[in-house]
Amino acid sequence: MSFSVHPVPNLPLIxxxxxxxxxxxxxxxxxxxGPQDGDIVVVCQKVVSKAEGRVVNLKTITPSPFAxxxxxxxxxxxxxxxxxxxxxxxxxxxxxxGHLIVETGPGYVCANAGxxxxxxxDDDTVILLPKDSDASARALAAAIETRTRREVAVxxxxxxxxPWREGLVDFALGVAGMEPLLDLRxxxxxxGRELHHTVNAQADALAAAAGLAMRKGAGIPAAIVRxxxxxxxxxxxxxxxxxxxxxxxx
Amino acid sequence: MSFSVHPVPNLPLIxxxxxxxxxxxxxxxxxxxGPQDGDIVVVCQKVVSKAEGRVVNLKTITPSPFAxxxxxxxxxxxxxxxxxxxxxxxxxxxxxxGHLIVETGPGYVCANAGxxxxxxxDDDTVILLPKDSDASARALAAAIETRTRREVAVxxxxxxxxPWREGLVDFALGVAGMEPLLDLRxxxxxxGRELHHTVNAQADALAAAAGLAMRKGAGIPAAIVRxxxxxxxxxxxxxxxxxxxxxxxx
Numbered sequence: 386m387s388f389s390v391h392p393v394p395n396l397p398l399i400x401x402x403x404x405x406x407x408x409x410x411x412x413x414x415x416x417x418x419g420p421q422d423g424d425i426v427v428v429c430q431k432v433v434s435k436a437e438g439r440v441v442n443l444k445t446i447t448p449s450p451f452a453x454x455x456x457x458x459x460x461x462x463x464x465x466x467x468x469x470x471x472x473x474x475x476x477x478x479x480x481x482x483g484h485l486i487v488e489t490g491p492g493y494v495c496a497n498a499g500x501x502x503x504x505x506x507d508d509d510t511v512i513l514l515p516k517d518s519d520a521s522a523r524a525l526a527a528a529i530e531t532r533t534r535r536e537v538a539v540x541x542x543x544x545x546x547x548p549w550r551e552g553l554v555d556f557a558l559g560v561a562g563m564e565p566l567l568d569l570r571x572x573x574x575x576x577g578r579e580l581h582h583t584v585n586a587q588a589d590a591l592a593a594a595a596g597l598a599m600r601k602g603a604g605i606p607a608a609i610v611r612x613x614x615x616x617x618x619x620x621x622x623x624x625x626x627x628x629x630x631x632x633x634x635x
Numbered sequence: 636m637s638f639s640v641h642p643v644p645n646l647p648l649i650x651x652x653x654x655x656x657x658x659x660x661x662x663x664x665x666x667x668x669g670p671q672d673g674d675i676v677v678v679c680q681k682v683v684s685k686a687e688g689r690v691v692n693l694k695t696i697t698p699s700p701f702a703x704x705x706x707x708x709x710x711x712x713x714x715x716x717x718x719x720x721x722x723x724x725x726x727x728x729x730x731x732x733g734h735l736i737v738e739t740g741p742g743y744v745c746a747n748a749g750x751x752x753x754x755x756x757d758d759d760t761v762i763l764l765p766k767d768s769d770a771s772a773r774a775l776a777a778a779i780e781t782r783t784r785r786e787v788a789v790x791x792x793x794x795x796x797x798p799w800r801e802g803l804v805d806f807a808l809g810v811a812g813m814e815p816l817l818d819l820r821x822x823x824x825x826x827g828r829e830l831h832h833t834v835n836a837q838a839d840a841l842a843a844a845a846g847l848a849m850r851k852g853a854g855i856p857a858a859i860v861r862x863x864x865x866x867x868x869x870x871x872x873x874x875x876x877x878x879x880x881x882x883x884x885x
Binding site for chain 1: 636637638639640641642729731732734736743744753794797798799800801802803804805806815816817819822833834835836837839840841843844846847848852863874875876877881882883884885
């Protein structure tokens with residue numbers, strides 16, 4: 386199937402308490418994109434976190450001795466930022482060469498627990514991941530559907546590095562209205578031989594695609610994927626998380 | 636920017652020795668997609684490998700004692716397939732719970748060295764990764780440009796699992812005609828604060844996007860990404876490989 390990806394510009398700078406759903410609808414309507422039934426609205430985590438007030442003023446943070454110790458080992462990290470990261474961390478997966486790869490409450494494995502120093506409100510503020518990105522996605526989908534009477538899916542994304550590979554790619558952090566995994570197991574290949582292991586992480590691929598149309602530093606933190614056929618579903622990006630017992634790299 | 640992704644059906648079953656560039660052009664023309672200048676033609680590795688004759692008949696393989704030993708630890712692998720995998724392996728990154736994550740000659744880290752048992756020519760055949768996927772991408776780009784007088788980029792993809800996350804996503808294995816990384820470092824964010832670490836793996840994101848339009852088991856092993864603005868460049872998917880000294884997970 387063919388599909389298209391469209392940036393959603395015209396979102397104002399988001400502040401804590403803003404009604405992101407309403408602002409998103411306004412921006413989508415302004416670009417004359419619709420929304421249409423079946424659209425997938427993709428929103429970068431930063432604006433979701435800002436709207437939800439998931440920001441921390443570093444002036445309120447006193448770093449622990451452990452946070453100071455880690456900061457001394459890195460070249461560029463404020464010990465207060467490390468304190469915030471540790472507060473979001475349930476387990477340290479890798480701590481090496483100035484990098485901190487950790488597991489967060491919901492089970493995401495990422496650098497610095499997703500705590501972000503860029504695109505903050507000001508220099509003393511850092512942004513945390515949403516507390517429950519699936520709930521954030523559901524709330525945005527409900528807000529869009531209520532206002533527009535269109536049935537959409539929503540993906541909340543963040544930009545992560547990957548082991549073994551250079552460069553960042555967007556991943557699905559929260560998913561509502563569609564299944565994040567596309568299970569093709571049992572479908573025969575061209576020779577009738579069964580396809581092995583073929584479960585596609587379609588929400589991650591959609592996040593990556595949408596990321597190509599966003600410009601987070603330039604005020605385009607959202608995009609619409611149109612025409613991609615998917616089955617409606619409950620969503621839940623936590624389905625994309627491999628459980629620890631099956632994970633070779635935790 | 637908006638862009639669109641289009642499947643390229645109508646490719647015949649590819650056999651060793653086939654002129655994949657010519658067949659691709661035929662298929663693209665048949666779908667009335669063009670190609671147009673600036674298109675990114677994305678092709679899944681399997682058809683590239685088949686055309687290049689990167690197939691092995693398992694009847695010709697005698698597994699070593701080590702391959703037999705590994706096969707005994709897994710539930711579903713033919714020792715001859717493991718022998719083939721080891722032949723493509725320069726280093727074993729992780730060997731655990733029946734999985735074999737290895738580094739291949741060019742430096743890709745993936746399961747089973749990318750050796751593929753599905754969509755083979757017959758039950759006794761497995762498909763290897765192209766010997767040099769960047770060269771394969773360059774050859775396809777040249778073939779398309781020669782036949783159509785259109786300037787395109789080409790990405791050869793494969794479908795990989797990822798640490799920490801469920802499901803498979805397509806990655807760039809070979810890139811020609813565009814830079815695989817989009818370097819935004821030094822560009823200021825909305826507050827004028829510098830964006831940290833922002834190098835985007837655009838070829839991987841394009842591969843993931845194109846993967847959503849392909850159906851490898853159903854005879855759609857290629858897609859066209861249209862409208863995504865990129866700088867022409869030499870390509871080279873090996874630029875996407877993190878060198879071992881900076882990699883925390885090797």
